[in-house]
Amino acid sequence: MDKIRNEQIRGTVKVEQFGDKAREARLRWFGRVLRRNRGYIGQRMLEMELPGRRRRGRPQRRFMDVVKVDMEMVGVKVEEAVDRARWRQMIHCDFQLLQVTVRDALNQAMDEELERDERVFLLGEEVAQYDGAYKVSRGLWKKYGDKRIIDTPISEMGFAGIAVGAAMAGLRPICEFMTFNFSMQAIDQVINSAAKTCYMSAGLQAVPIVFRGPNGASAGVAAQHSQCFAAWYGHCPGLKVVSPWNSEDARGLLKSAIRDDNPVVVLENELMYGVAFEVSEQGLSKDFTIPIGKAKVERPGNHVTLVSHSRMVGHCLDAAAVLAKEGIECEVINLRTIRPLDVETIEASVVKTNHLITVEGGWPQFGVGAEICARIMEGPAFNYLDAPVIRVTGVDIPMPYAKILEDNSTPQIKDIIFSVKKTLNM
Amino acid sequence: YENLMTVLKNISIVFNLLLCTHPFKKCELHRLDQGPPTQALLTREQGLKYYRTMQTMRRMELKADQLYKQKIIRGFCHLYDGQEACAVGIEAGINPSDHLITAYRAHGYTYTRGVSVKEILAELTGRRGGVAKGKGGSMHMYAKHFYGGNGIVGAQVPLGAGLALACQYKGNNEVCVTLYGDGAANQGQIFESFNMAALWKLPCIFICENNKYGMGTSVERASASTDYFKRGDFIPGLKVDGMDVLTVREATKFAADYCRSGKGPILMELETYRYHGHSMSDPGVSYRTREEIQEVRSKSDPISMLKDRMISNNMASLEEIKEIDVEIRKEIEEAAQFATSDPEPPLEELCNHIFYNEPPMEVRGTNPWSKLKSIS
Numbered sequence: 011m012d013k014i015r016n017e018q019i020r021g022t023v024k025v026e027q028f029g030d031k032a033r034e035a036r037l038r039w040f041g042r043v044l045r046r047n048r049g050y051i052g053q054r055m056l057e058m059e060l061p062g063r064r065r066r067g068r069p070q071r072r073f074m075d076v077v078k079v080d081m082e083m084v085g086v087k088v089e090e091a092v093d094r095a096r097w098r099q100m101i102h103c104d105f106q107l108l109q110v111t112v113r114d115a116l117n118q119a120m121d122e123e124l125e126r127d128e129r130v131f132l133l134g135e136e137v138a139q140y141d142g143a144y145k146v147s148r149g150l151w152k153k154y155g156d157k158r159i160i161d162t163p164i165s166e167m168g169f170a171g172i173a174v175g176a177a178m179a180g181l182r183p184i185c186e187f188m189t190f191n192f193s194m195q196a197i198d199q200v201i202n203s204a205a206k207t208c209y210m211s212a213g214l215q216a217v218p219i220v221f222r223g224p225n226g227a228s229a230g231v232a233a234q235h236s237q238c239f240a241a242w243y244g245h246c247p248g249l250k251v252v253s254p255w256n257s258e259d260a261r262g263l264l265k266s267a268i269r270d271d272n273p274v275v276v277l278e279n280e281l282m283y284g285v286a287f288e289v290s291e292q293g294l295s296k297d298f299t300i301p302i303g304k305a306k307v308e309r310p311g312n313h314v315t316l317v318s319h320s321r322m323v324g325h326c327l328d329a330a331a332v333l334a335k336e337g338i339e340c341e342v343i344n345l346r347t348i349r350p351l352d353v354e355t356i357e358a359s360v361v362k363t364n365h366l367i368t369v370e371g372g373w374p375q376f377g378v379g380a381e382i383c384a385r386i387m388e389g390p391a392f393n394y395l396d397a398p399v400i401r402v403t404g405v406d407i408p409m410p411y412a413k414i415l416e417d418n419s420t421p422q423i424k425d426i427i428f429s430v431k432k433t434l435n436m
Numbered sequence: 437y438e439n440l441m442t443v444l445k446n447i448s449i450v451f452n453l454l455l456c457t458h459p460f461k462k463c464e465l466h467r468l469d470q471g472p473p474t475q476a477l478l479t480r481e482q483g484l485k486y487y488r489t490m491q492t493m494r495r496m497e498l499k500a501d502q503l504y505k506q507k508i509i510r511g512f513c514h515l516y517d518g519q520e521a522c523a524v525g526i527e528a529g530i531n532p533s534d535h536l537i538t539a540y541r542a543h544g545y546t547y548t549r550g551v552s553v554k555e556i557l558a559e560l561t562g563r564r565g566g567v568a569k570g571k572g573g574s575m576h577m578y579a580k581h582f583y584g585g586n587g588i589v590g591a592q593v594p595l596g597a598g599l600a601l602a603c604q605y606k607g608n609n610e611v612c613v614t615l616y617g618d619g620a621a622n623q624g625q626i627f628e629s630f631n632m633a634a635l636w637k638l639p640c641i642f643i644c645e646n647n648k649y650g651m652g653t654s655v656e657r658a659s660a661s662t663d664y665f666k667r668g669d670f671i672p673g674l675k676v677d678g679m680d681v682l683t684v685r686e687a688t689k690f691a692a693d694y695c696r697s698g699k700g701p702i703l704m705e706l707e708t709y710r711y712h713g714h715s716m717s718d719p720g721v722s723y724r725t726r727e728e729i730q731e732v733r734s735k736s737d738p739i740s741m742l743k744d745r746m747i748s749n750n751m752a753s754l755e756e757i758k759e760i761d762v763e764i765r766k767e768i769e770e771a772a773q774f775a776t777s778d779p780e781p782p783l784e785e786l787c788n789h790i791f792y793n794e795p796p797m798e799v800r801g802t803n804p805w806s807k808l809k810s811i812s
Contacts, residue, residue: 131605157605163635168594168628175598178583179535181605202588203595208792210576212569213812215583216792247799248790271793350797388804 020108030103033080037101040077041091108294113283115257116146116222119264120184122296124154127182130268133160133173134186134223143188144224144283170196170221174203177219177273184268187223190239190277197242204273205248218271222264225253225277226320226371227420233408238372240319243275244348244381250302251348253277255323257287259346262300269299277348279321305352307359311341314365314430317356317382319345322369322421329426338430348378356382357391364396365433371420374403397433402426463687466666466673466703472690476682480751483742486528486681487752488760490520490739493544495768496553497712500543500560504716508776509560512587513574516544518711521738522645523548525684526613530692535603537583537596538615540575541645541710545615549582553768557775565774570781571789590616590623593642597629600640600701611639611695613688619650621664630668630701637700641691642668644705645678651714652723665705678706679736709736788812 020027043052056074081087084101091097110118124130136143138151138161151159162169166187173185187193193200204217226238243251250272254260260278267274292298308323309330316326323344330340341359345352360366366386368379379401386392386399405419463471497517503509516523523544530536538545546556551567559566560574567577577585583599586592596614603610616626621644633640644664648655655662665673672694676687684706691702709732713720720729746752787799787810794812801808 160636163628163631165625165628165631167625168597168632171591171594171625172598172601172629172632175537175583175595175600176602176605177598178595179599179602181602198588198591199594203586203591207584208812209789210568210572211578211584211789212571213789213792214568214578218792250791272791 026103033083034101034103036077037080037084037086038098041094041097041101044088044091045094108289108291109286110257110261110289110294111284111286112254112257112260112278113144113146115260115289116264116278116283117148117150119261119268120147121150121153123265123268124150124158126296127268129180129182130184131158131160131176131181132184132186133162133169134184135162135164135188137161137186142186144280146278146283147186166192166196167199170199171203173219173221174199174217177204177217178207178215182218182220182268184220184222187221189228189235189280190223190225191235191237193221193223193239200243200273200275201246201249205246207248208272209248216271217273219273220264220267220270220276221273222267222276222278224280224283226279227404227409227416228280230411230413230416231409232411236409238277238370238404239275240277240348240370240372241377241381243277244351244378245376246349248273249349250274251277252302252346253319253348254346255282255320255344256285257289258293259300259306259344261289261293262298263302263346266299266302270302274302277320282321282324285324300346303347303350303352305346305355306344307341307355308344309340309342311339311363313338313340313363314367314434315341315343315356315359315363316367316369316426316430317343317345317359318369319348319378320371322371325421325423326369326426329423329430332423332427333430338434338436340430345378351381351385353382353385353389356386357389360386360391361394364394366391366395367400367402367426367429367433369402369421369426371404373406374401375406377401377403379403397435400429400433402429463677463683464665464675466663466668467670468672468674471674472676472686476686478682478751480746482528483746483751484756484760486524487739487742487746487757488764489524489527489548490681490742491761492553492764492767493517493520493523493547494739495764496547496556496771497543499557499768499772501712501716503557503561503772503775509574509716510562511573512540513560513716514541514714515712515716516541516710518732518737519645519647519678519708520544521681521684521742522643522678522706522708525678525681526643526688528681528685529688530611530613533581533608534610534692535581535583535596535599535612536615537586537592537599537612539589539592539617539620540585540587541617542575542577542585545582546577546579546585549579551577551579551582552771554771554774557771558778561775561778562780563775563778564781564785565778569785571785590620590625592616593620593623593626594629596642597633597638597640597701600633600638600695601636603639604636609696611641611692613641613643615643615645617650618644618646618648618655618662618664619653619658621646621667622659630671630703633701634668634671637698639695639698640701641688641695642671642701642703644703645708646705647708647710649710649714649723652718654723663705665703668701668703671701671703673703673705675705675707678708679732679738679741681738681742784809 137147138159141148173183176183227236252263254263318326326342368382370378383399402421465471497515504513527548555567562570575587600612665675677683694702787808791812796811799808799810
């Protein structure tokens with residue numbers, strides 16, 4: 011049986027939540043009552059106290075009690091009821107934009123692409139009958155069967171090579187690594203067999219393959235399961251490397267990756283799988299793709315530019331919200347693609363804000379932030395910098411296990427805030 | 437049977453079509469009840485074709501040797517002379533629509549899979565007329581249904597299993613021939629490929645070209661078990677004399693039929709020998725004796741064996757063979773001439789073909805002001 015969430019059904023037919031609609035009706039009536047002539051019975055009933063002894067137990071909730079809570083929720087005051095049009099506008103509840111988790115976004119993207127093109131298939135450990143180690147491929151095996159969704163034995167080098175060979179013969183495989191830490195066993199196939207082949211053959215042999223899986227730090231999985239590979243894969247020509255943050259990124263980038271005729275590495279994040287985001291109607295369409303190689307300005311600002319990818323984008327937005335209260339407006343850029351890097355977007359932002367901070371979960375040496383620093387220095391934006399570029403990165407150690415140590419091994423919101431204030435000399 | 441053969445022989449003389457039946461030694465089998473047939477039919481046309489192909493390959497490799505010593509070819513150059521029967525026999529046993537992938541000793545297979553000698557030599561000399569426009573070199577030549585030419589030892593075996601998976605997926609009754617050497621046979625990824633190929637019954641013919649030496653290490657010093665045809669364990673295997681083109685052909689046909697019938701992968705070990713060292717930088721005599729090389733050359737050379745067989749069965753005359761040799765020599769000379777005179781690839785092409793089917797993009801050069809153009 012299909013598991014479809016309520017939010018999805020409501021979002022598809024564009025219906026509001028019942029409680030919200032009832033609240034709107036209450037407040038609408040309340041406003042009407044207030045606007046009537048003085049002495050209207052409805053108004054007298056609002057404040058009336060019933061005579062006689064109160065019954066035992068908790069006092070019954072009266073209309074005013076409920077309406078007070080409603081008004082607080084919506085954010086209106088009694089005085090505002092006088093203006094009918096404005097009152098109506100403020101209490102109106104819109105249907106909520108569909109909330110989709112990153113996991114479901116990836117699942118839907120793969121489902122739609124499997125349906126669209128017969129040559130697409132998924133292989134990896136536990137992707138079929140187990141529904142995916144992190145449930146990203148839930149339901150796909152039931153729908154498409156053994157031919158399109160293939161469970162492999164634990165042989166990364168072997169099955170990555172098999173996926174590349176299938177791509178060379180014209181199929182469009184999605185090769186899942188349970189985490190990118192295990193891709194190190196197969197990295198020869200990714201780089202030497204997939205990435206370099208189109209160039210070595212002078213365009214005779216294409217390799218339309220997608221390598222995807224969770225990348226970077228998780229929670230309590232310790233050193234061998236927490237490495238970020240953005241810098242390693244981002245180093246190699248012939249590869250495209252993307253790193254989605256939210257659900258829309260995940261959907262659009264994975265679809266673009268599958269439709270691309272070249273090897274693409276999709277670095278997901280395990281901690282983001284369960285996080286839900288609003289996705290616009292456009293973002294839910296079957297042909298929604300995000301171009302590889304374009305960054306997105308998630309939040310405009312004037313004082314400092316924060317550039318990040320994957321989970322850290324969320325941290326940057328949270329830091330920006332805190333700093334906004336102090337009057338510092340941060341411009342937050344979501345890289346979306348690691349290779350090719352969208353330097354133009356970063357440069358345009360630096361020209362505006364004059365301060366740049368890069369935020370990443372990976373290690374500092376030879377990392378994504380290091381590359382951004384070098385590119386900014388080599389480009390026109392250098393002359394617009396009022397301070398050196400700052401890199402906020404993971405601590406330069408293998409990931410420890412104990413919670414307090416792990417928490418202090420990757421950038422926290424306070425680190426970003428601290429760096430912003432430092433660079434702005436505050 | 438005798439009468440039939442006499443009648444046929446008489447008819448064939450009239451129609452200038454000579455047949456010969458050829459008995460060869462039985463193949464050693466692993467997990468197989470029956471092996472390939474012990475007799476093969478060779479028509480004159482086939483014989484001449486195999487001879488011509490093998491001789492062309494031989495002369496091509498010797499020309500490459502010459503060019504390398506003149507420093508016109510540089511880098512890696514792994515020569516195939518001595519092993520011609522393998523490439524020609526395999527090609528005769530499969531269809532052009534089947535797939536083939538091998539490692540770096542690939543010039544022979546590049547030729548049998550349809551690339552001209554001219555394009556091969558020009559690729560070795562790094563000129564724009566090369567099959568990969570000079571971008572690939574000795575180890576990275578590609579053609580239709582030929583996937584190289586792979587430099588990383590053993591990496592081509594999972595790729596071959598993947599090609600077989602694609603054949604199975606598309607249901608087109610094609611097979612994939614995946615070649616590797618005795619040195620690569622100890623790579624872990626090969627056993628991973630065996631496991632998955634057997635599990636999913638992929639139509640993959642794994643072929644181990646055992647030329648007795650992995651670079652400078654003999655098979656006894658490298659492998660705990662030198663029965664490479666048995667190393668597939670649960671995969672049936674056969675050991676074949678790789679110096680006899682007909683034996684290789686019949687064994688390949690047998691293997692291809694096995695795979696096409698959906699029984700899964702099969703493993704073939706070809707016993708063969710390379711005259712040159714591992715590559716041009718290896719003289720090839722520090723780990724084996726000159727006597728050994730000489731003995732193989734005189735007793736088991738694939739081209740001589742085929743020539744002798746054809747002449748002794750009156751399928752061709754010595755003059756005919758000599759004529760073919762002269763033609764081939766001329767062809768190789770012309771190709772070498774092209775390969776040495778063709779210009780090198782233009783610098784504008786430096787950054788092309790990084791991606792397939794991609795709009796033009798900019799690539800960083802050696803310094804920040806150098807912005808190079810890349811089209812696909």
